[in-house]
Amino acid sequence: MRQQDRFSLMADSHIADHDRAPWRDRWGAVIFAHDTSAGRLFDVILLTLILLSVLSVLLESVRPIRESYGLCLRVAEWIFTALFTIEYVARLVCARDAKGYAKSFFGIVDLLAVAPIYLSLLFGAAHSFTVVRSLRMLRVFRILKLTQYIGEATAMRVALQQSMRKILVFLFAVLAIVIIAGAMMYEIEGEANGFTSIPTAMYWAIVTVTTVGYGDISPRTVIGRALASMLMIIGYGIIAVPTGIVTFEFARASASGPVRLCAACGLQPHDRDALYCKRCGNRLGQAGAEQSPGNLDS
Numbered sequence: 571m572r573q574q575d576r577f578s579l580m581a582d583s584h585i586a587d588h589d590r591a592p593w594r595d596r597w598g599a600v601i602f603a604h605d606t607s608a609g610r611l612f613d614v615i616l617l618t619l620i621l622l623s624v625l626s627v628l629l630e631s632v633r634p635i636r637e638s639y640g641l642c643l644r645v646a647e648w649i650f651t652a653l654f655t656i657e658y659v660a661r662l663v664c665a666r667d668a669k670g671y672a673k674s675f676f677g678i679v680d681l682l683a684v685a686p687i688y689l690s691l692l693f694g695a696a697h698s699f700t701v702v703r704s705l706r707m708l709r710v711f712r713i714l715k716l717t718q719y720i721g722e723a724t725a726m727r728v729a730l731q732q733s734m735r736k737i738l739v740f741l742f743a744v745l746a747i748v749i750i751a752g753a754m755m756y757e758i759e760g761e762a763n764g765f766t767s768i769p770t771a772m773y774w775a776i777v778t779v780t781t782v783g784y785g786d787i788s789p790r791t792v793i794g795r796a797l798a799s800m801l802m803i804i805g806y807g808i809i810a811v812p813t814g815i816v817t818f819e820f821a822r823a824s825a826s827g828p829v830r831l832c833a834a835c836g837l838q839p840h841d842r843d844a845l846y847c848k849r850c851g852n853r854l855g856q857a858g859a860e861q862s863p864g865n866l867d868s
Contacts, residue, residue: 598664623650729820
């Protein structure tokens with residue numbers, strides 16, 4: 571049954587490609603391809619516009635510049651937004667899998683590049699969030715064929731995913747320590763020394779245990795200072811534990827080679843010599859099961 575479905579999908583794809591307008595393929599080659607002169611020129615122009623757009627938002631946040639050139643910067647921002655909107659629509663039209671592109675990493679970033687300015691009109695949201703367009707400069711890794719860096723980024727993402735549960739358990743333990751320490755400090759110091767409530771004392775405990783030390787609230791009694799000293803010592807261990815967890819998972823992800831993705835259940839990563847998925851038992855492919863950087867964009 572699965573083989574019949576595969577043949578049916580191939581037939582549907584062939585029909586869709588046959589009905590596809592030739593101009594969509596030509597424009598798609600310019601917009602998505604990075605190995606042609608036209609495609610590289612398009613990417614260079616796009617990156618230049620992204621840099622200028624981010625620069626305009628940064629300059630507008632400076633009051634003297636905003637008072638002198640505010641109107642010009644806002645007009646430039648709308649021009650950039652219109653160009654990026656046209657580009658996003660063109661990508662949807664020319665992509666062979668429009669839904670796949672819209673749900674991909676770069677597809678979401680492209681949408682976020684134009685959404686803030688429209689949201690600022692509808693809901694009064696700060697258009698300063700358009701600096702998210704700087705994320706689009708990640709395309710430079712693909713344009714310059716620096717795919718090994720994307721591979722490292724994939725290994726980092728996998729390491730963070732594998733570490734998430736351990737880190738969450740650890741953070742809950744830290745939260746318990748902060749609550750207990752805050753309650754104790756509230757009872758020890760009291761409102762006279764600035765610890766006006768348990769949440770305020772918890773804020774002090776978080777600042778202390780993370781070794782930030784703002785100094786806006788500090789203990790005055792000997793017992794309070796002793797408790798603060800204990801929290802400071804504990805803080806070094808709290809910083810080291812999640813770092814060690816992520817480092818271990820990153821080393822394991824890097825040592826396992828390419829990130830092997832199960833086509834049936836989507837589980838990743840797998841050991842380098844694994845033949846079957848450890849969750850569903852599906853046989854892992856050799857080339858198609860590896861998540862390549864090209865899958866990040868359509």
